Amino acid sequence: MRKMPALYGLPTARQIYRVTNIEDVAAEWAPGLRFLVKIATEDDVGTVARLIKSGLTGLSAAQAAGLEIGDIVLPIPDKDEVIVLYRESDLHHSLFLTNRCNSYCLMCSQPPTKQDDSWLVEEAIDIVRHIRVSPSVLGISGGEPLLLGAGLRKVLDCIEKFHPETHIEVLTNGRLFCNPRTVEVVLSNLTAQATWLVPLYGHADFVHDFVVQTPGAFEETLAGLLALREARKSVQLRVVLIEPTLRVLPELCGFVGRNLPFVREVALMGCEPIGFALANREQCEVDLAEWTGMIDQAGKLLRRLRVPFVLMNVPLCALPKALWKHAHRSISDWKNVYANECSSCEVKDKCAGLFAWHERGWKPATIRPITEGAVL
Ligand code: SF4
Known part of the structure; x- marks a missing residue:
């Protein structure tokens, strides 16, 4: 679970939203869904406010550098934070x-x-x-x-x-x-x-x-x-x-x-x-x-x-x-890391690597970079 800072430009409920951008929100909008529009400027807030006035429900707007389009998020407006519950670009969901x-x-x-x-x-x-x-x-x-x-x-x-x-x-x-x-x-x-x-x-x-x-x-x-x-x-x-x-x-x-x-x-x-x-x-x-x-x-x-x-x-x-x-x-992308030793390894791109928290726990094995001689 990823938690990150977010500044909300409009009243936002503590409910599930899909992240979208200002250019696509009107086309993507569907009744019964909520959309958090990723904004960059005050003008963007005005644009979203006008869309709400024109009848689009379930819209809000936030500035949050770490958000990606397609993320499913839970806003925490009182703490100026947002939790990403689902990231479209991840390999594992x-x-x-x-x-x-x-x-x-x-x-x-x-x-x-x-x-x-x-x-x-x-x-x-x-x-x-x-x-x-x-x-x-x-x-x-x-x-x-x-x-x-x-x-x-x-x-x-x-x-x-x-x-x-x-x-x-x-x-x-x-x-x-x-x-x-x-x-x-x-x-x-x-x-x-x-x-x-x-x-x-x-x-x-x-x-x-x-x-x-x-x-x-x-x-x-x-x-x-x-x-x-x-x-x-x-x-x-x-x-x-x-x-x-x-x-x-x-x-x-x-x-x-x-x-x-x-x-x-x-x-x-x-x-x-x-x-x-x-x-x-x-x-x-x-x-x-x-x-x-x-x-x-x-x-x-x-x-x-x-x-x-x-x-x-x-x-x-x-x-x-x-x-x-x-x-x-x-290992899911968000918890997958490699050891320093891995930088010289020739099979790194095919290897599962390590859990991010191995430093507080342990490595699954003694890490030995694979060199050309070992691969052949
Ligand atoms: S095989 Fe070993 S050294 Fe190579 S990337 Fe995987 S963990 Fe690192």
């Missing part, structure tokens, strides 16, 4: 639906809270209505979105209505799909194109339940995965590479290949060094370069069992070259 969760994962990057935040559903719907250019992929995240039940379904249906070409990725622990009522409310007659991103941290309950700090979670997750298969939904399994999961990675990959053949893909993911991961550093801080044997073994097993896999949030210099083709530039 997601909607945050709740901070509540029914798990308590060791490495959770967004530690859950208990407060009622059900208003986030209406905010997400408002964001979706205001998006100008349909993104190719839109993520849904939390907390645990399945806790919202019908609220989640409303958001999915809204995305499908306004952006039918957009593919949705729902990040969920899947546990509540062990309840047929949740399956009915969320999945029944769902036509929105969605992939369900479900974490699995072990091949047995003693590992998975330990990582998510919730007894019974393994059984519920498997029941949830089977419910998704029953509903013929696309599933990506997610494994965060921390010490407890790395220790059993080949067993876990074997379990997936033999018992969950409907899974579309497995994502092996570097840990984000923030949130609970900092508090549980002993289990979460690993140098992935020291685990390449285990990761390589897991990759070979997945290939043999014909399970497609990707590596996310893992720098190329932490991986054997044979695995580079599976590695994705997966």
Whole structure:
């Protein structure tokens, strides 16, 4: 989330707006939407005021150097600030639906809270209505979105209505799909194109339940995965590479290949060094370069069992070259950085790099720039 200074030239509500410019506002205007016109001069304020007088509703104006046309924003006029909730020019887009969760994962990057935040559903719907250019992929995240039940379904249906070409990725622990009522409310007659991103941290309950700090979670997750298969939904399994999961990675990959053949893909993911991961550093801080044997073994097993896999949030210099083709530039633009050492690296443009907050936490591996000799 980006917050920046903004000077408002006209009365502005603390509601969702789409940012536009003075030249396009009249053509872009639509009833039921709100537009924040990015202005440069007092004359621009006068122009917007005249448009309002002529009958265009939902308009306001602000000076804010950091705003981009197409941003979806929440103004905070009393503090002369604006929050960018959605940036059209970003490569990765997601909607945050709740901070509540029914798990308590060791490495959770967004530690859950208990407060009622059900208003986030209406905010997400408002964001979706205001998006100008349909993104190719839109993520849904939390907390645990399945806790919202019908609220989640409303958001999915809204995305499908306004952006039918957009593919949705729902990040969920899947546990509540062990309840047929949740399956009915969320999945029944769902036509929105969605992939369900479900974490699995072990091949047995003693590992998975330990990582998510919730007894019974393994059984519920498997029941949830089977419910998704029953509903013929696309599933990506997610494994965060921390010490407890790395220790059993080949067993876990074997379990997936033999018992969950409907899974579309497995994502092996570097840990984000923030949130609970900092508090549980002993289990979460690993140098992935020291685990390449285990990761390589897991990759070979997945290939043999014909399970497609990707590596996310893992720098190329932490991986054997044979695995580079599976590695994705997966870290969202606004939190993606590179180390000083990376400036001389020849594969920087293909590398996931690091999370911006690695300086307060740790680097995912010892960073070793790739030189021509290593590339060839
Ligand atoms: S040196 Fe930097 S850019 Fe190069 S592979 Fe490592 S992390 Fe990526």
